[in-house]
Amino acid sequence: MEPLVDAGPDRPATLADVAAASGVAISTASRALSNPTRVRASTREKIEEVARELNYVVNAQARALTSGKTRTIAVMVSDVTNPFYFDIIRGTQQQLKAAGYTQLLVDTEESDELEDSMMHKLRRSFDGAILAASRLTDRKLAALASEIPVVAINRQTSGVPSVFIDTPSGIEQAMGHLVSLGHRDIVYVSGPVTSWSNEGRWRALLRAAKVHGVTARRVGPFSPKKVAGAAAADAVLNSGATACIAFNDLLAIGILMRLRERGVSVPGDLSIVGCDDIFGADFCNPPLTTLTAPIEQAGRVAVSILLARLDDPAISGTRQTATLPTHLTVRASTGPAPIRK
């Protein structure tokens, strides 16, 4: 038997331990485990067996140091609390695990500064990042993208690969739905001004309103949270519109709750359309008519694009923007426009 050099008391085994126990050089052990073709099959098997016995696990830190690859992807969300991101996170997690990557979740708290500083502080700790709803300015985002492989979700900026959930064209569908129900005065409940999606949705609504020849206005901005729904509901009511489209479901649900409190009937007095179809949109009261977005898929696709680009940086040249369609899911929060005197 070869001289078995044992690891110290309970210290996790290192590659050196494996090599010693297998009677080969460290370099050989390294290659056997990560670059199998460079080593004779019999040797490799022997090493693999020893590694298993010693319960050896590579030290990701040490590996990252030389290879420069951490096999970790950062997922930056502006608010872990927002159910919209749950599905994103689920999608990325799924796809990353399948590819053997680890997910680093970072909450940027709706702050562009925090987002920027986190990206820089951690830049050596991940190979690339998924920016879900980045609050960065176009300038900064582009600059970042040139330093670090990045894929943005719901954010189109030249030079930055992205996944775009096409809510704007869904908005046109939603307008059609509302108009066909007799609504002629529709208000958009605006989300945060720093949100890129917010602008796109408003513009789409404006365009659709023109096409249908109805009035469109906006109220807000509001924070995309349930609590902000109260203020939003009041604003909508004040506007006198018969229907509203909210920046997202969270806001829409908040509006719903407030209207119930104030005794306003939905959809009797007011119809409401949300965006995204998050967790909860189907069981709130009344269930929310909303633009269903393939959120989880967006997460998966973002990861695919990012990983493809990591494997082969040459891809960088090609256009890398995926557009995912949305569709209107009609539930019970929209109905015929009330008869006005």
Next chain:
Amino acid sequence: MEPLVDAGPDRPATLADVAAASGVAISTASRALSNPTRVRASTREKIEEVARELNYVVNAQARALTSGKTRTIAVMVSDVTNPFYFDIIRGTQQQLKAAGYTQLLVDTEESDELEDSMMHKLRRSFDGAILAASRLTDRKLAALASEIPVVAINRQTSGVPSVFIDTPSGIEQAMGHLVSLGHRDIVYVSGPVTSWSNEGRWRALLRAAKVHGVTARRVGPFSPKKVAGAAAADAVLNSGATACIAFNDLLAIGILMRLRERGVSVPGDLSIVGCDDIFGADFCNPPLTTLTAPIEQAGRVAVSILLARLDDPAISGTRQTATLPTHLTVRASTGPAPIRK
């Protein structure tokens, strides 16, 4: 001016670059940035300024290699999709960021094997872990805890520090509430058998039933997901009970949806109590009576305990279990028991 040794073209600056640019040795630069007292103030300031200019960021990998500390904490959840964990994640994220740690989120997909293997694969990549609702057996969990600093949430195993949300005693409160409404036949809608909390809740219910002299039964087990609520609802209906307490809100909401579909009135025909008070419990239809758990706080406390133990391993000896109280939040899903013939 000192000779400015510039970093290569756009390669991020290393400590060596900083040292060279400041005209000191690498070791001095290192100390200036991480152990300020070991270096004269003027030297330190100079170095700090240069570091800032060069946009220097320590390489966490390299630091981890020597120090053995990654300043990363893993948070293991059994299902990122479950809103219960949203709040946990939010709590841990918050507290970890405050302490300068990074959060590594891992989804174990309700599988004890995946949980175990992930912990081992990644063990060198984090300093400690928060196990939110671990599916591990007591044996394995204890073994793990002896190798790696760990704090469990909602899981009490000797030798493993933990944060326990005291839902069981809340269940007694809930039973009191139901009994006072005239219910005499109460069924528990069971969660997954591998869930430690599930057992505790059932036992508490059983105990409370004895105290009040009412009948208690259980149906299930069911997966703690909304979809499983349909089957659960049918089972509850079959049981003939007038009220049920569900393992968690997700299941309760699922039941609510199914009952609505079947035309069963809540709370007219059946009263329902959930557990946890997750996102959605307040705006479902009807709003759910539930045991409000300080979930986010649990995440924060878990991090505090873990970090304290990392700072001073001596603490290990002391008892380290925090118990957080729950309280009953009465909404509209519970009401007087229906009159039976």
Next chain:
DNA sequence: AATTTTTCTGCAACCGTTTGCCAAAAATTG
């Protein structure tokens, strides 16, 4: 002014891998 203390700073080893380069061994070829 000489000696002792204290404070700074640099040298160099080390953390656990990966990888370029080269030599030994094995396989192939003439």
Next chain:
DNA sequence: CAATTTTTGGCAAACGGTTGCAGAAAAATT
């Protein structure tokens, strides 16, 4: 069977920091 090509496997230099040790410089003491 010698010469050549192809595999294998080892040496040693990174990767980017941290830290014990010790010498130099500065400050304090005598």
